[in-house]
Amino acid sequence: MATLKKKLDAGQYNLKDQVVAINRVTKVVKGGKNMSFAALVVVGDPGAGVVGYGSGKAKEVPQAIRKGIEAAKKNLVRINLTETTIPHQVLGRYGSGHVLLKPAPEGTGVIAGGAVRAVMTSAGVQNVLTKSLGTANPHNVIKATFDALVQLRDREEVAALRGKQVQEL
Numbered sequence: 001m002a003t004l005k006k007k008l009d010a011g012q013y014n015l016k017d018q019v020v021a022i023n024r025v026t027k028v029v030k031g032g033k034n035m036s037f038a039a040l041v042v043v044g045d046p047g048a049g050v051v052g053y054g055s056g057k058a059k060e061v062p063q064a065i066r067k068g069i070e071a072a073k074k075n076l077v078r079i080n081l082t083e084t085t086i087p088h089q090v091l092g093r094y095g096s097g098h099v100l101l102k103p104a105p106e107g108t109g110v111i112a113g114g115a116v117r118a119v120m121t122s123a124g125v126q127n128v129l130t131k132s133l134g135t136a137n138p139h140n141v142i143k144a145t146f147d148a149l150v151q152l153r154d155r156e157e158v159a160a161l162r163g164k165q166v167q168e169l
Helices: 061-074 114-123 138-151 155-162
Strands: 016-029 032-045 050-058 090-094 097-103 128-134
Touching: 016 061, 016 114, 016 138, 032 061, 032 114, 032 138, 050 061, 050 114, 050 138, 090 138, 097 138, 114 128, 114 138, 128 138
Parallel strands: none
Antiparallel strands: 016 032, 032 050, 090 097, 097 128
16 A cells, blocks of 8 residues: 655754664775775654654764764654554564564563664654564664554554544444
8 A cells, every 4th residue: 555655844853863883884996995884873753753764874984874864854754653652563574674563551661672672762652562573684674663663553544444433443
């Protein structure tokens, strides 16, 4: 089901950035080795339920992080939350990365590792159980997490799709 999403304006949110991974890349050329850095960054506004990710490459780490933040601000997505958790269980896939997200009761906290934790805390999810299946590559894990978050539906949306009232569900 392809839906057209409108671009979210990064200026109207109180975005906080979090670096997920920094990779040192060496390119071997005739004159020697050229080193550069690649940074994977997640930005989000926990109060608004908005999150995005981006990647930046540069000769030095701070510039790579800055480029990653700019890229992340360009692909922000709004996620559906119910109070402090997600509305239902969902499985996100990207490549060989699979991420399972399950709602959790109040007081559980964010049970997640590495890249998934960065996305969940940036999005404002306070209680969730997650399991990363398949690859541990942070790029694929983040993309699988975003695939799962985009699949989340709230009660009003499901009722509208089925042509029923919210009370009938």
